[in-house]
Amino acid sequence: MGIVDVDGLTKKYELERGAGVVVGLEDVSFTVDEGEVLGVIGKSGAGKSTLLRILRGVECFDAGRVVVDGVVLTPESSREEFSKVQRKTAIHLQRSFALWGQSILHNVMRKVCSARTGLEDLPEHPADFEEVKAEAMEIVELVGLKEKYNYYYNILSGGEKQRVLLARQLAFKPRVLLLDEPATMSDPITRRDILETIKRVHEKLNLTIILVSHMPEVHEYLADRLIMLEKGRLTHEGQTSKVLKHFTQQIAEPVPLEPVTPGREKILRLKNVWKKYRLYTSNKLIQTIEMKNINLAIPRGVIMGMIGPTAKGKTVLIRLLSGIERPDQGEVLVNVGGEFVDIAKYGRKSIIARQKIEVMHQEFGLMHNETVVDQFSYRLGLKSIETVERALERAEELGITDLKMDILYRLADLPEDEAKALLKKMGLSPDILYEIFPRFPESETRKIAKPVLNALDLPEEILDRHTYELSCGEEVRVSIALHMVSKPEILLLDEPFGDLDPISLRTVLNSIKNLNKKFKTTIIVVSHQLDAVEEISHEAVFIEAGITRWGEPKEVCNVFLERMREREAIPEEREIESA
Secondary structure (H helix, E strand, C coil), rough: CCCEEEEEEEEEEEHHHCCEEEEEEEEEEEEEEECCEEEEEECCCCHHHHHHHHHHHCCCEEEEEEEECCCEEEEECCHHHHHHHHHCCCCCCCCCCCCCCCCCHHHHHHEEEEEHHCCCCCCCCHHHHHHHHHHHHHHHCCCCCCHCCCCCCHHHHHHHHHHHHHHHCCCCCCCEEEEEEECCCCCCCHHHHHHHHHHHHHHHHEEEEEEEECCCCHHHCCCCCEEEEECCEEEECCCHHHHHHHCCCCCCCCCCCCCCCCCEEEEEEEEEEEEEEEEEEEEEEEEEEEEEEEEEEEEECEEEEEEECCCCHHHHHHHHCCCCCCCHHHHHHHHEEEEEEEEECCCCHHHHHHHHEEECCCHHHHHHCCHHHHHHHHHHHCCCCCHHHHHHHHHHCCCCCCCHHHHHHHHCCCCHCCCHHHHHCCCCCHHHHHHCCCCHHHHHHHHHHHHHCCCCCCCHHHCCCCHHHHCHHHHHHHHHHHHHHHCEEEEEECCCCCCCCCHHHHHHHHHHHHHHHHHHEEEECCCCCCHHHHHHCCEEEECCCCCCECCCCCHHHHHHHHHHHHHHCCCCCCEEEEE
């Protein structure tokens, strides 16, 4: 028996509304030796994350036995037995960047305190504070962030955030470390840095690691052995390269990209746009990024890829194009019936123009406890032409000016937490949006959703499921469908591919190409996955505090890779100023 032993593990989920049963895991058995790195691969929905939650001791199961470092779990085990497993394990969750808005060091110190006391409160006594600080600094150095220990969370790249999360888990001194997609949403160079950090931690601490990843290259670099899950069953186990061969054989062929003709009418323009923003590293240092004199004309019906280093303006540019943020100077122009409307200016015209735009954020945050159809009904209430016109009339009845109404409408496109915070700052309840934009009738929603679901290869029954009942690949496609249900002319996607296995990724890429072909939607995609950008885009732009290169996707991706290699050779000089 190894440090982890799984025998006949079975987990099933009963869907609500009598929709049946989903098998999470079925009769899964394997053993992990102490100090081994076991890789777990499978397409989205195969049961990988369910397996990690059970091994973490936070999810019960229906049949079988799990042993973690001598602690035995069965379906009849007490809460105390599950708690013992939690004390022996630590987990790094995908897309989980829930860090304190403080420095790297303070984030790790808080986790050291949690490991000691159960609370993340920092010690008040100076001697205790220094002791915790010294222990945390050792961990920060181990994950390769010693030189940036005082940098604030919000300036960190995606890869650096991943390493902070890893450091926080190491503070628990776990016997078994569970990693769930530790290299998502990162460019190739950053991904390599994360993998090297994990390998260094493993070698120095001789940690037992169970690594879930959809990326074959992650397992090739780290895994001593690999198991493959398919629809909850363990189908292959053994040498990493052999199991990967079985996995990649399932990838579908790409559908062709719809050709576009030159000289198409422009649907979106950035004209002489300037945007300056600051990223705080600590209470003494800031980094200033200035995007200068951006000019961009996007033809109707194209798919455009946007690539570039982290924290250099891609997401800011998406927020400018959607009207969520306004430029310091310049115009953001949307073609409305042949007239270009500047959505950087508040007013009724801007509201009508922005009805044609949908934006899906990195934290696309489907509502956990609502059905898909309820979320579609809410989105149609916000974005259909009829409801926008009725909302303007309702706003007049409530005494809400066009200016305030436009501000509220922009808030509706923000990630949920950000929107709630700004509404609170304005002294308004989130319910104001429901009052002005009532939900669309469910029967009409189902009719409107049907062709969108078909284009994304989603069954109609998915409308009756909850977000937590979706696989990762389904969740991405449902989120895209949610933003397509109002038939926007422009769809902005910010990092939609981060958590997808290669099989599900090809499904999503094919689905986006189908949307573009069927609805003639102009689609702008930000992604770190250069292969995906090359496959899906008619043209691409490289963003690095402005547009550095614009043209054929493969050429632009090569420019980006070359720039990253140059940066490795010559460390980047950060523009640091005193606060």
